Amino acid sequence: MNNQKNHVILSEDDFRMLKQFAETFPGSANANEMSLSYELNRAIVVENEDLPPDSIRLNSHVKVRELTSNKEMEFAIVMPALADFNQKKISVLTPMGAALIGLCKGETVEWKMPAGMKKFEVLDVIQVA
Numbered sequence: 072m073n074n075q076k077n078h079v080i081l082s083e084d085d086f087r088m089l090k091q092f093a094e095t096f097p098g099s100a101n102a103n104e105m106s107l108s109y110e111l112n113r114a115i116v117v118e119n120e121d122l123p124p125d126s127i128r129l130n131s132h133v134k135v136r137e138l139t140s141n142k143e144m145e146f147a148i149v150m151p152a153l154a155d156f157n158q159k160k161i162s163v164l165t166p167m168g169a170a171l172i173g174l175c176k177g178e179t180v181e182w183k184m185p186a187g188m189k190k191f192e193v194l195d196v197i198q199v200a
Contacts, residue, residue, distance in 0.1 A: 077180060079114040079173030082122045085129050086114060089163065089172070092150070107169040114173055125176035125196045129163065133171060134195040138179070143194065148172060167191075 081089070093108045127133055127148060134145045146159040148171060154162040161168050170182035174193055181190045 077174055077178050079110050080123060080126050080175070081111075081114045081116055081173050082119045082128055083116055084119055085172075086111065086116045088129070088150070107164060107172070110169060110173060123175055124198065127171050127174050127193065127196050128198070129172075130199050132197040132199060133193065135171065135191045135193055138190040138192060147199070 089107065090111055093111060122128065130147060130149060132145065132147050134143060136143045146161050146167075148163050148168045149160045151162040151164050154160050154165075163169065163172055166182060166184050170180050170191065171193065174180060176193050176196045179190060179192045181188060183189075
């Protein structure tokens with residue numbers, strides 16, 4: 072499944088925060104197909120309480136599998152100021168963060184990473200209060 076087939080679903084709060092950030096942060100407004108701005112432009116925005124519980128949002132803990140290597144990874148997707156590789160917190164502006172934001176458990180996405188095109192499956196999504 073290509074990222075075009077997935078619906079990107081964001082809460083009003085996440086959409087507002089990410090849209091504002093994308094508009095003000097230099098370089099993040101790049102609207103090419105594999106960018107945060109592109110994902111925001113095609114997102115379905117729902118009221119906070121209507122967001123599916125297995126949808127990846129800011130501060131979600133996510134478990135994914137890279138399908139070629141079968142390697143599993145776990146991390147949280149956070150705003151750039153909170154990113155910390157040692158604490159397994161990745162920025163929503165990284166290729167991985169932008170690829171996954173708004174997807175749901177069970178979906179797959181193909182995305183350009185620094186090491187080339189990679190395909191990931193979302194194995195689990197845990198919301199943190």
